[in-house]
Amino acid sequence: MTPPNSASRVVFAAAHVVADPLGENAPGAPAVVDWDATLAFRHHLWSLGLGVADAMDTAQRGMGLDWAATRELITRSGAAARSCGGLLACGVGTDQVSGPVGLGGVRAAYAEQLAVVEAAGARPILMASRALAAAALGPDDYLRVYADLIRQSSTPVILHWLGDMFDPALAGYWGSPDLDEATETVLTLIGEHHDRIDGIKVSLLDADREIALRRALPPGVRLYTGDDFHYPELIRGDKHGHSDALLGIFDPIAAVAADALRALDHGDVGRYDALMRPTVPLARHLFAAPTYHYKTGIVFLAWLAGHQDHFTMVAGAQSARSVPHLVRAYRLADAASVLPDPDLAAHRMRQLLAVAGVAA
Numbered sequence: 304m305t306p307p308n309s310a311s312r313v314v315f316a317a318a319h320v321v322a323d324p325l326g327e328n329a330p331g332a333p334a335v336v337d338w339d340a341t342l343a344f345r346h347h348l349w350s351l352g353l354g355v356a357d358a359m360d361t362a363q364r365g366m367g368l369d370w371a372a373t374r375e376l377i378t379r380s381g382a383a384a385r386s387c388g389g390l391l392a393c394g395v396g397t398d399q400v401s402g403p404v405g406l407g408g409v410r411a412a413y414a415e416q417l418a419v420v421e422a423a424g425a426r427p428i429l430m431a432s433r434a435l436a437a438a439a440l441g442p443d444d445y446l447r448v449y450a451d452l453i454r455q456s457s458t459p460v461i462l463h464w465l466g467d468m469f470d471p472a473l474a475g476y477w478g479s480p481d482l483d484e485a486t487e488t489v490l491t492l493i494g495e496h497h498d499r500i501d502g503i504k505v506s507l508l509d510a511d512r513e514i515a516l517r518r519a520l521p522p523g524v525r526l527y528t529g530d531d532f533h534y535p536e537l538i539r540g541d542k543h544g545h546s547d548a549l550l551g552i553f554d555p556i557a558a559v560a561a562d563a564l565r566a567l568d569h570g571d572v573g574r575y576d577a578l579m580r581p582t583v584p585l586a587r588h589l590f591a592a593p594t595y596h597y598k599t600g601i602v603f604l605a606w607l608a609g610h611q612d613h614f615t616m617v618a619g620a621q622s623a624r625s626v627p628h629l630v631r632a633y634r635l636a637d638a639a640s641v642l643p644d645p646d647l648a649a650h651r652m653r654q655l656l657a658v659a660g661v662a663a
Contacts, residue, residue, distance in 0.1 A: 304351040308390055309564040312538060313502075315354040315392055316553035316560075317361035318345055318375065319601050320368060324615040334363075334372040341376070342383050344610050346374065351561040353553065354390030355380065356428065358420075360469060361551040362394075363598055365433065367618025370399035374419055381423025391403065392426035392461060392549070395452075406444055413452050426501065428549075431465040431491055431634045433472040442488040446495075453496045461527065461549070462503040466596045468657040469506055490519055496598030497521040504529045504549045508590075517580065518543055531597070535579035538564075539572065549646040550623065551597060552586040555604040556641045570623060585587060585635040588628075596623040600632045603639045604641070607633060607648040626659045 308314060321344065322328045324502025345355050357374050357380045358364060368376070377393045380607040384391035397412035404412070409432060414416040420427045429452055441447055453460055467474040477485035493500055500524030505513050510533035517526035528537040528546035553560050559578050566574035589600035599620055606614040614621050624632075633652050656662070 306350070308352055308354055308398075308650075309583060310534040310568040311507055312564060312567070313354070313526070313547040314538075314553070314560070314564060315356035315390070315549040315555055317356040317359040317549060317551045318348060318350050318422075319554055319598060319605060319613045320362045320372075320617065321602075322615045322617045324613040328367075328615065328617045328619060330367075330618050332367050334378065334620070336372055336617070337611070338375075339377060340611050342379060342493070344605065345380055345383055345389070347610065348554075348557055349384070349389035351557050353557055353561060354392065355384070356392050356394075356424070356549050359428070359430070359549075359551075360394075360595075361443040361554060361598060361601060363620065364394060364430070365398055365470065366394060366598065367616070368621055370416075372617075375396070377419050377423050377425065379423050383426060386595075390426075392428050393420045393423065394428045394463070395420050395460075396429045396430040397432040400434055406435075406438050406448060409438055410448055410451055413448070414455060416616065417452060417456060419448070421457055426458060426461060428461040428463050428504065429453075430463045431470070431473050431476055433470070436473050439478060445476075445478050445488060446492055449492055449598070450496060453499045456499070457500050461501050462493070464490070464503060464505045464507065465529070468505040468508060468592070470502065470595060472527065482507070482509075486512070486516060489516070493524055494521060497524050497641075499523055502527050502547065506530065508532050508594075509658055511580045513537060513546065514541075517546060527631055531586045532583070535563075535576065535583060538592065539567065539575065551601060552582070553622075554601050555589075555608070555636065556585070556639065559639065559641050581639040582641065585632065585639050585641070588631055588635055591628075597618075599624040600629070603629055603632060604636055605638065607651050608642050609644055609647050614651075624652055626656070626661065629655065 321340035504527040506529030527549040563578035
């Protein structure tokens with residue numbers, strides 16, 4: 304069995320997928336995944352006491368991981384979680400549809416994926432949908448679609464509010480470009496179905512807005528921070544409460560984050576801050592604009608850390624960040640003590656620079 308999650312926080316690391324380096328993982332091609340390495344990384348996260356959020360944007364949903372591969376990922380991760388007692392939540396989206404679809408098509412796509420996640424035994428995360436953003440005419444359409452899905456789910460769901468810095472196609476989500484109006488729609492939905500909602504993941508990179516939303520939630524509904532810029536203080540919280548977490552940055556900093564959370568459980572806020580603080584410059588760099596390319600840095604650090612034997616990604620996304628960006632990521636990761644074998648990381652960094660034509 305895996306060790307327990309944090310005693311005081313519910314924490315999920317959004318996990319990346321490992322591409323098969325010999326697969327045809329070119330832009331636009333179906334994803335070819337190295338399943339052994341992908342599942343081994345999930346066991347690594349569970350061994351640290353973290354939950355795994357799978358089939359999310361960190362796994363390149365909508366940016367290379369097609370529905371066929373996503374469906375297999377959810378099924379395999381579900382079996383892996385059951386084998387070790389690991390906490391697992393999986394994304395439910397609509398990315399198997401292409402082109403304009405009406406609200407009925409959006410509901411059907413969501414329902415198909417919800418059935419797959421439930422069959423895997425995972426907690427459903429109702430992901431923000433590009434198809435819904437394109438089809439909805441206003442807030443009422445969002446309320447109706449989400450209410451249908453919440454009623455269909457056999458277990459409480461996690462909602463997912465992903466800002467357009469992570470996906471420009473989600474601009475105006477919840478029926479308005481005005482974030483105050485969008486927040487009111489979200490609170491209406493949660494208020495009407497609070498007994499069927501475990502929480503909401505918020506990725507707007509706006510700490511003050513997240514705190515205000517957290518304080519407005521009904522009792523028992525969690526705020527899962529998805530803010531990869533301000534996570535230490537949001538998780539630490541204040542006298543009014545704290546955020547739980549569902550974070551992409553917890554993929555590369557998992558071991559440090561797990562140690563910090565244990566310190567927080569024991570009331571050692573000083574150690575928590577000392578461990579978390581050095582990771583923030585790394586997170587801000589990895590998630591710098593264009594933010595949606597953060598996955599490249601995540602996989603790059605997994606390679607440097609020895610979790611996989613290559614720096615290849617589905618859809619060829621390893622080319623989405625420049626060599627100077629990756630060099631800076633390496634230095635910040637080293638400063639944050641998230642590279643378990645510094646000698647291996649340095650050797651692999653030199654290999655990358657040599658291939659790029661840079662003298663190390």
